Amino acid sequence: MYIHCQDLTDKDYAFRRTKIPNYLRLPLEGEISTIDPGISLDTSSVEITEQLFLGLTEFDYKDNKYKVVPELAESWTISKSGTVYRFKMRKDAFWVSGIEAKRLSPVTSFDIVNAIQRNLSSELDAPYVSILFVLKNAREIYNKEEKDLSKLGVRAIDDYTVEFSLKHPAVYFPSLVALWIYRPLPIKVIEKYGDDWTKPKHIQTNGSYFLHDWRKRRKLILKKNPHYFPSKRIAIPEIQYMIVPESFTAFDMYFKGNLDIIGGSYIRLPPSELERILKNNELKQDYLSCPMFAIYSYQFNTLRPPVDNPLVRKAISAAINRSLLVRIVTKSGQTPAGTLTPPSFLDKKSSSNDVLFDPDQARQWLSEAGYAEGKGFPELFLLHDTSGTHSLVAKAIQVFLKHYLNIHLTIEALNWNSYLERINISDKSKVPHIIRFGWTTDYLDANNWLNDAFYYFQTLHSWSDQKYDSIITQAAKHTDNKKECFFFNKQKGLSKNKHQFCRFFLSLLNIL
Template identity: 30%
Template sequence: MKTLHLFAGATMLAAAFTLSGCGGSGDEPVSVAPKAEAAQVSQMETRSGAKQPGSKSTRMHPVTGEPLSAEQVLIRGNGSEPGSIDPQLVDDSVGGAIVNDLFEGLTSSGPDGQLTPGVAESWSASEDFKTWTFKLRQNAKWSDGEPVTANDFVYSWRRAVNPEVGSNYAYYMEVAGVANSTAIVNGEKPITDLGVQALDDYTLQVSLEVPVTYLPIMVSHYTTYPSPQRVVEKYKGDWTKPGNIVSNGAYKLKEWSVGEKMVAVRNENYWGNADTIVNEVVYLPIDDTIAEMQRFEAGEMHHTNTVPVSQMERIKKDMNDELISVPKLATYMYQFNLQEKPFDDVRVRKALSYAIDRDIIVKYITKGGQTPAYSITPPEVNGFHYVAPEISKLTQAERDAEAIRLLNEAGYNKDNPLVFDLVYNTSEGHKSIAVAISQMWKEKLGAIVTPTNMEWKTFLTEKAAGNFKVARYGWNGDYNEASTFLTLMLSNSGNNDGKWNNAEFDKLLADARNSTDPAPFYEKAEQILSAEMPVAPIYFYRGLRMVSPQLGGYATNNPLDIAYAKDMYIKAQ
């Protein structure tokens, strides 16, 4: 076995790190609580410590030496109501942020994106990188005091690929190359054939079909987190509700008032509990970015989920020291539904993509340091050789002319306009972008486009069901390697809601997985996407949010935009 010592191995692998979850779908917001409930939350927050007026403390931070607030209650803007907090079912950044606090995988993401140990203390690989062995720490426990064992991971990984569970991230195990995962997802083999086994209570062995050198990075993703079998089987679909849920992370769920707040408290059985400072975490599902900003300015939360684009200039001028711009491997896109005419016509898809003036979007709409995107994969992704598509080298006027030509060729013009709805999830930012792009399509192509917003859960459901023509699409990298973006468009991907499929593209990604130098395969795959345009990339993200000066330990340099509550602390005023 080739032993990768924890920190030496991390150095080799950390350069490839990233997640959402990222895995996740960009800055996804949802519904605001009714006003009466919001007022109640506001009162609770002010009492519990966002402002903490006059709070006294003699306790000091063990590393920085800063005086700590007596009340360690962290109040987080979470953007929306999570669709799920089940590790094997969550598929967006909203739920992912909460799951990252409640659960812990074999590995984690450090403040700068470096690979750090989680439940696993060490790991090693065979010479061919097709067999990985993870040694689990023996003091890892569930919140009910039961030990976390290798069998917990075997159960959850099998659950992730089980067709009866229906995880949108089942394909993640296939991307990781876990033996028999594809056959199991397709219903051709039983889940017990998955290439994962417990050699003993604290040794997990993973067998792969192909060499994967960065598997320790991939197992920091929430799809691979453990789920407590005894609890899942007892409560079934209700196992994540307060009173039922058992988790193995730094926090455990105490309260879930839908549309109002979620509250988590310290898990005293967490192996790293002695190093945790924040005692309670409150998650606020505020999809209205202006309302969220107002709550932040009133001192009712420690950090926002995002920043209202309409107030960016004021914020930069008056509150720039509280504005955090986090490097983020993520892409903002529009997805075309190829099951709906005329979006099965590549000329229509290309015309709409070419007519988007991305420079206007990032300069006048988002205004937060984002950069125009002409590929799905961000250029900064580790090991990815970015080659700018030819269309990106043209002037916008040249792109517009080509868009008009293509749409005319497809039979649409101002006399016979293209008519469709552009769907996005509720957010001031998404609305501003949708309105601007709809206007571009109208002025340049004569298209009649109706921007239509949906509450987050409804948006996810309708999009997954294929009930859209063009929809907003965002992706946070699950890890820092090009496959986390390109596999979105695989024929069997649970995130390929537009149902585009291309056998050559699928083969390129399969070949990349088998190669020690996947970059050439990724380059060709991006060329196919540019030629077929199943999605229209618009810009590469920056993670923007407001962070109170009273909040310490917030990770501002994690390319996965992960900030664990266990690493934060509230300073004394």
């Protein structure tokens, strides 16, 4: 099926590089689960909601670092206490219809207030709802301990001024309002059409692109929004997202000229093809590799024996040779990781000392847990979402555990939606012992890793610790970034010692 890829010539590649003008074709793996900003979670959904809906702020790369800059907001002020943020909004942002992009009403502060109130509904069960809990009374409203929405820490001062009141200072709050769960929504459309509001004939959006067509499990087409305030900056008139089952199929489509980009969040490049890419002069010119603020990891279900025992979790983690994994299996130059948070978020440099691989210590921990030489150890089950890379990594972990610990690991792969349904069942004791779930940073603060990521994963691995919670609370309340990093470093050490995660490597963006 892939012979023509393996026999690729410069002539073949020159044909592929003849791009069809006026649109960009991008692959997405599996399915697009939703384009509702309130319930978006996976990379594909977030990618598309980014194009369709604007936030008060956004991130821009300037002077060799990322900065928070205005988007829907024109400016903002912060109270002396650090707990009240007031944003002045621009007046030239408009809602537009799907399919034809008819200009509708202006985007106002009330659209933001209504969106946050809707996203806090426990009936909606937004997967990222905890991001809203920094707002005064947000957690209480979500838990139905408070029913008066006027007590929620967000209000519209006028049509173009929105004010947020926080439970405590949060230096990262301007980053939070860039996230999809804070973005304005067309609440009347949602109330009228319910779950069908995101269909092209119903949807209203306000971003740089609008939804022109969506053929489920096949293709989603966005077109340039003619009413977007800086529309002249949008160079690509149309984006076509192609639903592709796995990386080798996408790789095949790329060389046939049916895709314009592959790699990164647009389906990972097959690790087995990377060496050949680097040896091809034409391909090498188009190949880009750079660090991502992302980690590849597994999570332990700490409600399910025997991984409810910290000694077992530590043994499994210490039996994995991360350096060998990235050199032989993924082959993409990733950095082995022993911590959940990228070192740069804690004002630290990456160090190989953080990476744990000690098979002798692993066997000792397993023996202390009552399973000397792996005797009597029950079968473990590992679940990952369907992907060529995930399959290769899982098989490598299977080999490591059998070789060093005499542990048998059974692997199961499911498509993305089925995978999410499986790990989110109410009876967590029936979730597999180990699940794959990485994290890509959403905003530029360690809080996103050691607070948001941790507490989202907590719904999956069920681990909790009062000391950990105390440290995160102290860190989050500081208005001084250095003090915040001090507490986060304390927290990181505690988390690492408990081994509720099994970290493998810091991800790279590898694209053609």
